Amino acid sequence: MHDSNIxxxxxxxxxxxxxxxxxxxxxxxxxxxxxxxxxxxxxLSTRELVLKTAKEMNYKQNRLAQAxxxxxxxxxxxxxxxxxxxxxxxxxxxxxxxxxxxxxxVIICQTHExxxxxxxxxxxxxxxxxxGIFMSVSKTTLNTDHIEKALAEGTxxxxxxxxxxxxxxxxxxxxxxxxxxxxTQQLIEQGCKRIAHLSGDLNxxxxxxxxxxxxxxxxxxxxxxxxxxxxxxxxxxxxxxxxIEELWKLKKxxxxxxxxxxxxxxxxxxxxxxxxxxxxxxxxxxxxxxxxFTKYMELxxxxxxxxxxxxxxxxxxxxxxQMNENKKVSIEKKVVLTPELIVRGSSIRN
Amino acid sequence: MHDSNIxxxxxxxxxxxxxxxxxxxxxxxxxxxxxxxxxxxxxLSTRELVLKTAKEMNYKQNRLAQAxxxxxxxxxxxxxxxxxxxxxxxxxxxxxxxxxxxxxxVIICQTHExxxxxxxxxxxxxxxxxxGIFMSVSKTTLNTDHIEKALAEGTxxxxxxxxxxxxxxxxxxxxxxxxxxxxTQQLIEQGCKRIAHLSGDLNxxxxxxxxxxxxxxxxxxxxxxxxxxxxxxxxxxxxxxxxIEELWKLKKxxxxxxxxxxxxxxxxxxxxxxxxxxxxxxxxxxxxxxxxFTKYMELxxxxxxxxxxxxxxxxxxxxxxQMNENKKVSIEKKVVLTPELIVRGSSIRN
DNA sequence: TTGTATGCGTTATCAT
DNA sequence: ATGATAACGCATACAA
Numbered sequence: 001m002h003d004s005n006i007x008x009x010x011x012x013x014x015x016x017x018x019x020x021x022x023x024x025x026x027x028x029x030x031x032x033x034x035x036x037x038x039x040x041x042x043x044l045s046t047r048e049l050v051l052k053t054a055k056e057m058n059y060k061q062n063r064l065a066q067a068x069x070x071x072x073x074x075x076x077x078x079x080x081x082x083x084x085x086x087x088x089x090x091x092x093x094x095x096x097x098x099x100x101x102x103x104x105x106v107i108i109c110q111t112h113e114x115x116x117x118x119x120x121x122x123x124x125x126x127x128x129x130x131x132g133i134f135m136s137v138s139k140t141t142l143n144t145d146h147i148e149k150a151l152a153e154g155t156x157x158x159x160x161x162x163x164x165x166x167x168x169x170x171x172x173x174x175x176x177x178x179x180x181x182x183x184t185q186q187l188i189e190q191g192c193k194r195i196a197h198l199s200g201d202l203n204x205x206x207x208x209x210x211x212x213x214x215x216x217x218x219x220x221x222x223x224x225x226x227x228x229x230x231x232x233x234x235x236x237x238x239x240x241x242x243x244i245e246e247l248w249k250l251k252k253x254x255x256x257x258x259x260x261x262x263x264x265x266x267x268x269x270x271x272x273x274x275x276x277x278x279x280x281x282x283x284x285x286x287x288x289x290x291x292x293f294t295k296y297m298e299l300x301x302x303x304x305x306x307x308x309x310x311x312x313x314x315x316x317x318x319x320x321x322q323m324n325e326n327k328k329v330s331i332e333k334k335v336v337l338t339p340e341l342i343v344r345g346s347s348i349r350n
Numbered sequence: 351m352h353d354s355n356i357x358x359x360x361x362x363x364x365x366x367x368x369x370x371x372x373x374x375x376x377x378x379x380x381x382x383x384x385x386x387x388x389x390x391x392x393x394l395s396t397r398e399l400v401l402k403t404a405k406e407m408n409y410k411q412n413r414l415a416q417a418x419x420x421x422x423x424x425x426x427x428x429x430x431x432x433x434x435x436x437x438x439x440x441x442x443x444x445x446x447x448x449x450x451x452x453x454x455x456v457i458i459c460q461t462h463e464x465x466x467x468x469x470x471x472x473x474x475x476x477x478x479x480x481x482g483i484f485m486s487v488s489k490t491t492l493n494t495d496h497i498e499k500a501l502a503e504g505t506x507x508x509x510x511x512x513x514x515x516x517x518x519x520x521x522x523x524x525x526x527x528x529x530x531x532x533x534t535q536q537l538i539e540q541g542c543k544r545i546a547h548l549s550g551d552l553n554x555x556x557x558x559x560x561x562x563x564x565x566x567x568x569x570x571x572x573x574x575x576x577x578x579x580x581x582x583x584x585x586x587x588x589x590x591x592x593x594i595e596e597l598w599k600l601k602k603x604x605x606x607x608x609x610x611x612x613x614x615x616x617x618x619x620x621x622x623x624x625x626x627x628x629x630x631x632x633x634x635x636x637x638x639x640x641x642x643f644t645k646y647m648e649l650x651x652x653x654x655x656x657x658x659x660x661x662x663x664x665x666x667x668x669x670x671x672q673m674n675e676n677k678k679v680s681i682e683k684k685v686v687l688t689p690e691l692i693v694r695g696s697s698i699r700n
Numbered sequence: 701t702t703g704t705a706t707g708c709g710t711t712a713t714c715a716t
Numbered sequence: 717a718t719g720a721t722a723a724c725g726c727a728t729a730c731a732a
Binding site: 379 | 701702703704705707708709710
Binding site: 061084089093100106108125128153266299 | 478616645
């Protein structure tokens with residue numbers, strides 16, 4: 001790492017305020033403010049004069065002062081485990097794109113999947129007087145005291161993807177049950193009869209729902225549910241590989257894998273190949289999340305797209321609606337998005 | 351999409367201020383403020399009383415008011431083309447992690463590679479009184495007027511990855527020349543003698559430097575530079591495929607590809623396989639950026655890691671240093687990070 | 701050590 | 717239509 005320094009002086013103008021304009025024009029600051037805010041109580045001529053002068057003097061509104069005065073900062077906070085996860089960064093993008101045209105700025109916070117951090121982030125966000133919070137709860141979040149506290153302070157909150165049941169809080173999620181069902185159904189349609197499931201932590205709603213959808217699809221097709229076929233994994237590649245090891249110790253081997261994570265699906269595929277099995281001929285595999293890599297593999301992996309961009313946009317819309325309502329009444333809105341099953345080579349047999 | 355509404359009343363307490371505390375305790379607001387700010391000019395007993403009462407009353411500092419008073423918002427803005435690109439979201443993560451412990455919040459803005467948006471984003475950020483701006487310029491950014499304007503307003507700015515030459519602006523980039531050199535050198539060491547280069551837009555500094563590093567490595571190894579071997583591509587998969595088509599029309603075919611983008615490298619690999627060529631036996635391939643997918647391919651792709659997390663952290667450190675200096679003097683700091691060549695199956699011959 | 705008064709930049713209320 | 721003034725919540729210079 002190499003670096004070099006150069007010192008130089010910069011001349012920075014003092015920030016110009018409405019008082020500077022008012023002095024120059026021999027009018028009151030109130031008049032200037034009115035002109036700037038399209039207040040009807042002002043003559044056309046003075047308004048135009050003020051506007052012209054403001055531009056000349058390179059006046060910029062101080063949104064901080066505005067915010068203090070109005071009690072509205074026009075900032076929102078987004079709290080996610082890690083912002084560089086493909087899914088989360090896409091949701092944030094959606095939120096940003098929907099909110100920017102309405103004059104909001106998006107502040108990002110990471111929890112690193114840590115409950116303490118989550119509490120901390122919520123608190124500092126509230127101190128900053130943000131107008132709303134979007135969040136996907138951390139895996140280690142046990143109770144919702146911190147969230148209820150935020151609500152009590154009057155901060156609207158919208159959950160996305162990973163939510164908790166908190167009265168008065170809106171949420172935007174995908175139908176994980178349906179996703180699990182669709183994925184399993186597609187495997188069944190390929191002729192698979194012994195479908196194993198690599199589940200995440202079933203204490204988390206999203207994984208529980210994917211699991212339940214899987215079960216329901218089996219039942220609806222009169223396929224037996226084998227408890228041994230359900231392995232708890234942790235979204236890591238290695239976890240997918242060891243799940244396969246475990247499964248292949250069984251007397252009856254699976255002929256398909258529905259994984260609640262793309263990473264475990266990848267690990268499973270790698271392990272299956274290592275064992276000399278052909279995909280999708282011997283074993284069909286479907287993952288979950290539509291991680292970018294699933295598309296680019298030589299054998300592209302079937303997966304479920306959670307439409308993160310849409311999720312972000314809808315979450316933003318829910319927030320905007322909330323802002324337009326009477327602030328004393330909070331609307332709890334539960335939006336459930338339909339995920340998209342993306343069928344690729346890893347689960348197509350014919 | 352299904353949704354249901356529930357209406358409910360929430361009771362939100364009015365926000366408590368230092369005046370509320372001062373009234374309750376029969377002291378002045380100034381005293382409360384001092385207690386809250388660890389000001390030495392206060393007795394231990396009153397401080398503790400105030401602190402205790404503040405907690406009891408659930409007092410939260412209003413950072414907006416603080417900001418207005420101090421002229422420091424403790425917010426910074428980050429401007430990138432798209433926040434859900436793996437590289438950018440990782441840089442942002444680095445910035446966030448370095449700045450959060452110092453009490454800063456990170457506001458994100460996207461330009462969509464559009465110059466007008468970039469100008470707009472800078473302006474609204476300045477209105478919000480952010481304390482600094484981090485940015486990677488858009489591909490379509492032609493001049494630097496908007497940036498110089500921001501500087502003139504007194505807003506510190508730090509470039510990362512994609513920079514422009516603006517006096518007084520610090521930057522954190524990787525050594526793209528060295529990266530191009532290292533990648534090419536490694537291909538040469540595999541015995542490749544006819545190395546083609548899929549370059550990006552050579553008007554952009556980063557691509558120009560990668561290209562120049564490639565040329566220098568060839569020269570240093572007494573390999574001929576073939577102008578026909580340098581194809582301009584656009585970071586899309588298809589662009590990589592068509593580049594291969596073009597190259598394989600030549601009389602003399604390449605035996606290696608150094609691509610300035612992982613996506614074009616992928617497209618090239620797909621096309622080469624389609625043509626029946628073996629990688630790395632017939633053709634070695636190296637990409638650029640360490641996109642997540644390169645690691646997970648059945649044949650993992652060699653690439654250059656730009657250490658985005660580190661880049662974000664260093665950019666944040668540069669900013670923090672700047673904040674500690676006399677504000678009338680701006681330090682221009684140019685940090686050049688050494689990228690990491692990641693050699694994988696696509697370019698290992700033995 | 702504590703209190704009083706003022707200002708940060710706006711906007712809204714009340715006069716004029 | 718315009719001006720004077722207060723207020724948003726906090727921090728500090730100055731007084732006491």
